[in-house]
Each structure stands twice: as C-alpha cells, then as structure tokens.
Amino acid sequence: MxxxxxxxxxxxxxxxxxxxxxxxxxxxxxxxxxxxxxxxxxxxxxxxxxxxxxxxxxxxxxxxxxxxxxxxxxxxxxxxxxxxxxxxxxxxxxxxxxxxxxxxxxxxxxxxxxxxxxxxxxxxxxxxxxxxxxxxxxxxxxxxxxxxxxxxxxxxxxxxxxxxxxxxxxxxxxxxxxxxxxxxxxxxxxxxxxxxxxxxxxxxxxxxxxxxxxxxxxxxxxxxxxxxxxxxxxxxxxxxxxxxxxxxxxxxxxxxxxxxxxLRPLRDMRILEGELDTLLTQGQVDPHYEDYLLVRLTDKHAILDPMSKLRDVYPNVLHLEKPGMLDTKATELQRASLKHSEFDMFQDFYTQIAGENMSDEQKKLVSGLIDRLTQ
Missing domain, CATH: 3.60.21.10 (Metallo-dependent phosphatases)
Structure with a gap:
C-alpha cells in the first residue's frame, strides 16, 4: 500500500x-x-x-x-x-x-x-x-x-x-x-x-x-x-x-x-544581499524576478526610496533591511548627540541625505528655526 x-x-x-x-x-x-x-x-x-x-x-x-x-x-x-x-x-x-x-x-x-x-x-x-x-x-x-x-x-x-x-x-x-x-x-x-x-x-x-x-x-x-x-x-x-x-x-x-x-513553488522565497546598483542590474536578467524577496542592502551611504527602485525590477520585494546604513547612522548620531549642537546634527544629516553641503541661505533658515524652537 x-x-x-x-x-x-x-x-x-x-x-x-x-x-x-x-x-x-x-x-x-x-x-x-x-x-x-x-x-x-x-x-x-x-x-x-x-x-x-x-x-x-x-x-x-x-x-x-x-x-x-x-x-x-x-x-x-x-x-x-x-x-x-x-x-x-x-x-x-x-x-x-x-x-x-x-x-x-x-x-x-x-x-x-x-x-x-x-x-x-x-x-x-x-x-x-x-x-x-x-x-x-x-x-x-x-x-x-x-x-x-x-x-x-x-x-x-x-x-x-x-x-x-x-x-x-x-x-x-x-x-x-x-x-x-x-x-x-x-x-x-x-x-x-x-x-x-x-x-x-x-x-x-x-x-x-x-x-x-x-x-x-x-x-x-x-x-x-x-x-x-x-x-x-x-x-x-x-x-x-x-x-x-x-x-x-x-x-x-x-x-x-x-x-x-x-513541490515547485509558483514564487520562491529568497533573501538577496548586496549593493542597490548591483541588485538592480541583476534584476534585469533574473528569470525568477517575481519571487518573494527579503533584500539586505550593503550600501554604506543613504539612499532615497530604495524600495520603489527595487520593486521596479523585483515586484515582490516584501521586506527591506539596511544593516550597514543603520549601523553607520546609529554611530554617527550617537557621537553627534554627545559632541554637536542641534544645528550641527541637522547639518550632518542633510549632508548624508542630499550628498552636498547646505547653502548659506539654508543654514540661516535652519539656525533661526532652531533658535525659535529652543527659546
């Protein structure tokens, strides 16, 4: 039997x-x-x-x-x-x-x-x-x-x-x-x-x-x-x-x-790890691009809207982790909180996100805003 x-x-x-x-x-x-x-x-x-x-x-x-x-x-x-x-x-x-x-x-x-x-x-x-x-x-x-x-x-x-x-x-x-x-x-x-x-x-x-x-x-x-x-x-x-x-x-x-x-799944469940640009290039030729994915980005710099960029090539990205970026940010923020003023912390944050320094006009605007909030 x-x-x-x-x-x-x-x-x-x-x-x-x-x-x-x-x-x-x-x-x-x-x-x-x-x-x-x-x-x-x-x-x-x-x-x-x-x-x-x-x-x-x-x-x-x-x-x-x-x-x-x-x-x-x-x-x-x-x-x-x-x-x-x-x-x-x-x-x-x-x-x-x-x-x-x-x-x-x-x-x-x-x-x-x-x-x-x-x-x-x-x-x-x-x-x-x-x-x-x-x-x-x-x-x-x-x-x-x-x-x-x-x-x-x-x-x-x-x-x-x-x-x-x-x-x-x-x-x-x-x-x-x-x-x-x-x-x-x-x-x-x-x-x-x-x-x-x-x-x-x-x-x-x-x-x-x-x-x-x-x-x-x-x-x-x-x-x-x-x-x-x-x-x-x-x-x-x-x-x-x-x-x-x-x-x-x-x-x-x-x-x-x-x-x-x-049993062969309709969509497999996988973990992808690497830098964003590498994963985007890989996704263009990945025959299993519709799999359910957890993506771990190893980029050390900040990235604007990485999930949207990934889903352009991997539509079923379900979870995104950025361990390298999170660790770097945590370290920098911890040091800034001990040594820097609110203005210095915001200026560092702006530089990380925008990839460029603040202009004089922006510095003046932010400084005045912080002064009003802390009075």
Missing part, C-alpha cells in the same frame, strides 16, 4: 499582507498530480490545514476543491487531524457524514481508539490520529493527572498502543513538537519556553509516524518518525528548505520505503 504524508498547508495564510492563496493552489495541484502518478491509496494530512481557526471563505473554497478532486474524482480517501492553527470543531463538522465520501476527520480525542482501517494490495493499515491538544484537554477527557505536553502525548500514544492489533500495519498521525527537531520562524509556538516538546520514544512501535507542526522536512529519533514539512515556504528562514510531501510504502510486514517528493 502507498500513501502520501503531508501537513501544514496553512490555507489562507498571508505573508507581509500578501495573500498566498494562488501559490497554495499551485502546489496543491502538484499534490493531486502525485496522487495520480503514484497511484496512492490514501492521502494523510497531519494538521494545520488552515492558517487560522476561522479561515476566509476563499480558503474554505480551495480546500473544498482539493478534497472534491481527491475523494470524489479520484476515489482516494483522505485521513486528517486538526493542528494548533485549526479549530477542531469547525474542521470536524459533519465528520461522520463525510466518511461515506472517503474523508476521515479525526478531530476528537475520543477518536484515538478508533483507527481508519484501509485494505489495499494485500495490506491492511490502521491509521490512528492524535489531533493537536493541550494537557488540560487530556486531563479533562481522560481524568488523568497530566501537567506537561510530553506527559499528555505519551499517555495518548500508550492508550493507542494498548488497543492496536498486530493484524494491521499501524500508522500514527500526530500534530506535535518532537524534542530536538528543527523549527522555523513561521511556526506558532505551542507553549512558551520549550514546554511544548514531547518525546519520540513512545512512537517507536509504529510502522510509520506522520507528524505535523514543524515546517522543515525531517525525522527525529528514527527515520520512520517523520515531519513531511509544510507545502511551501512561509518565512524567509525557510529559504533553503526543500519543500514537498512524503510518499510512504508499506506491506504487511511494515515499512518498505519513504520518499521525498518535491
């Missing part, structure tokens, strides 16, 4: 006030293409389907479109759990009715005892799901004195292991933060101070563990305990990550193979 493991779609996300919906549709269509090409038997989504608990209508429409294609048009079942960005109640609406269409939503903690069992190609696989939950929810639902994320997650995993059967190949879905795994800037912390970390050891007994929450494709503890990573880059800290989905193949004896299938 083959299934695709994916997570952290974050449909409806905005980045620097720019909607990523078109970019998300582009990569989701590639996921559908992989489902067809690899002839998979299921699609597994390990949480954070939406970017927020109450998603915009356009995000709901896109998810509906993808699920219609996968479940109805292709006849491939989807198994999903909600993540910390999702509202479990909203994602789980009409879950029992949707099972008949092949959409299996494991959004309730009581669902941990009831796996989705799929039989295909001589293999029987039981998919167990742990939706994102906090320790207090586990304490209230199971009357257990658990105070940490690790204790809560370990309890839930052990509950599943107590009921799972050797007749099936057992797969676990969980939306959590495995201790020691690599994080990115775009992930919302589950808890401040690292209290959200959980241990991987309780998960070792499963044939495969499909994790969600962390955006970098990786495994932790053992190769079969794996994050597929997010569909696309959601922060500039992820610029070097290779986004994709994981193709998992199992037989009745257990895991056979796991393969990273790459």
């Amino acid at each position: 083959k299934f695709i493991h994916t997570s952290d779609w974050h449909i409806g996300r905005q980045f620097h006030n720019v909607s990523l919906l078109e970019d998300q549709r582009h990569v989701l269509q590639q996921v559908v293409a992989y489902i067809k090409a690899e002839e998979v038997d299921a699609l597994v989504i390990a949480g954070d389907i939406y970017d927020r608990a109450v998603p915009p209508a356009s995000a709901v429409e896109l998810l509906d479109e993808i699920m219609q294609t996968v479940c109805i048009d292709l006849g491939v079942p989807i198994i999903l759990i909600p993540g910390n960005h999702d509202s479990a109640e909203r994602v789980g609406f009409a879950a029992k009715l949707m099972k008949a269409s092949g959409l299996h939503i494991m959004g309730n903690l009581s669902d941990i005892y009831e796996p989705v069992v799929l039989d295909a190609k001589g293999c029987s696989v039981a998919f167990y799901g742990i939706p994102y939950c906090e320790p207090l929810q586990v304490k209230d639902n199971f009357n257990q004195d658990v105070k940490s994320y690790d204790a809560a997650h370990t309890f839930l995993v052990n509950e599943i292991k107590d009921v799972m059967s050797d007749k099936h190949v057992n797969v676990l879905l969980s939306h959590c933060f495995i201790d020691g795994a690599s994080e990115s800037d775009s992930e919302r912390p589950l808890q401040i101070g690292g209290a959200d970390r959980v241990s991987y050891e309780p998960c070792l007994d499963f044939a495969y563990v499909a994790l969600g929450h962390l955006h970098s494709p990786q495994y932790k503890g053992a190769e079969h305990i794996r994050y597929s990573g997010s569909l696309m880059k959601y922060s500039f800290s992820e610029q070097h990550q290779k986004k994709g989905v994981t193709l998992v193949e199992v037989n009745q004896s257990g895991l056979v193979a796991q393969t990273h299938l790459p």
Whole structure:
C-alpha cells in the first residue's frame, strides 16, 4: 500500500499582507498530480490545514476543491487531524457524514481508539490520529493527572498502543513538537519556553509516524518518525528548505520505503544581499524576478526610496533591511548627540541625505528655526 504524508498547508495564510492563496493552489495541484502518478491509496494530512481557526471563505473554497478532486474524482480517501492553527470543531463538522465520501476527520480525542482501517494490495493499515491538544484537554477527557505536553502525548500514544492489533500495519498521525527537531520562524509556538516538546520514544512501535507542526522536512529519533514539512515556504528562514510531501510504502510486514517528493513553488522565497546598483542590474536578467524577496542592502551611504527602485525590477520585494546604513547612522548620531549642537546634527544629516553641503541661505533658515524652537 502507498500513501502520501503531508501537513501544514496553512490555507489562507498571508505573508507581509500578501495573500498566498494562488501559490497554495499551485502546489496543491502538484499534490493531486502525485496522487495520480503514484497511484496512492490514501492521502494523510497531519494538521494545520488552515492558517487560522476561522479561515476566509476563499480558503474554505480551495480546500473544498482539493478534497472534491481527491475523494470524489479520484476515489482516494483522505485521513486528517486538526493542528494548533485549526479549530477542531469547525474542521470536524459533519465528520461522520463525510466518511461515506472517503474523508476521515479525526478531530476528537475520543477518536484515538478508533483507527481508519484501509485494505489495499494485500495490506491492511490502521491509521490512528492524535489531533493537536493541550494537557488540560487530556486531563479533562481522560481524568488523568497530566501537567506537561510530553506527559499528555505519551499517555495518548500508550492508550493507542494498548488497543492496536498486530493484524494491521499501524500508522500514527500526530500534530506535535518532537524534542530536538528543527523549527522555523513561521511556526506558532505551542507553549512558551520549550514546554511544548514531547518525546519520540513512545512512537517507536509504529510502522510509520506522520507528524505535523514543524515546517522543515525531517525525522527525529528514527527515520520512520517523520515531519513531511509544510507545502511551501512561509518565512524567509525557510529559504533553503526543500519543500514537498512524503510518499510512504508499506506491506504487511511494515515499512518498505519513504520518499521525498518535491513541490515547485509558483514564487520562491529568497533573501538577496548586496549593493542597490548591483541588485538592480541583476534584476534585469533574473528569470525568477517575481519571487518573494527579503533584500539586505550593503550600501554604506543613504539612499532615497530604495524600495520603489527595487520593486521596479523585483515586484515582490516584501521586506527591506539596511544593516550597514543603520549601523553607520546609529554611530554617527550617537557621537553627534554627545559632541554637536542641534544645528550641527541637522547639518550632518542633510549632508548624508542630499550628498552636498547646505547653502548659506539654508543654514540661516535652519539656525533661526532652531533658535525659535529652543527659546
């Protein structure tokens, strides 16, 4: 049996006030293409389907479109759990009715005892799901004195292991933060101070563990305990990550193979660094000029309206940093504040911005203005 493991779609996300919906549709269509090409038997989504608990209508429409294609048009079942960005109640609406269409939503903690069992190609696989939950929810639902994320997650995993059967190949879905795994800037912390970390050891007994929450494709503890990573880059800290989905193949004896299938973004997310003139020249011939960019200018002198100039060649510059200029200004202003008068400070500022000295008439005008303000 083959299934695709994916997570952290974050449909409806905005980045620097720019909607990523078109970019998300582009990569989701590639996921559908992989489902067809690899002839998979299921699609597994390990949480954070939406970017927020109450998603915009356009995000709901896109998810509906993808699920219609996968479940109805292709006849491939989807198994999903909600993540910390999702509202479990909203994602789980009409879950029992949707099972008949092949959409299996494991959004309730009581669902941990009831796996989705799929039989295909001589293999029987039981998919167990742990939706994102906090320790207090586990304490209230199971009357257990658990105070940490690790204790809560370990309890839930052990509950599943107590009921799972050797007749099936057992797969676990969980939306959590495995201790020691690599994080990115775009992930919302589950808890401040690292209290959200959980241990991987309780998960070792499963044939495969499909994790969600962390955006970098990786495994932790053992190769079969794996994050597929997010569909696309959601922060500039992820610029070097290779986004994709994981193709998992199992037989009745257990895991056979796991393969990273790459996803090509409509617009990549990159960091460019250099002097303004160099970047402007480079942009004239850059085939990927429409990528989302963070630009770090290394010019030491002041530049008037650099963002506008950059967007003439790179229309999707989303953030601009000028570390060299900021450091120089900070140093000069600090020295001026200690040694110079208000007039001297303004004169230095004018020279830096205009690139020329003030005229006698300008000096007289500024001096008179400062005198009136300080009287």
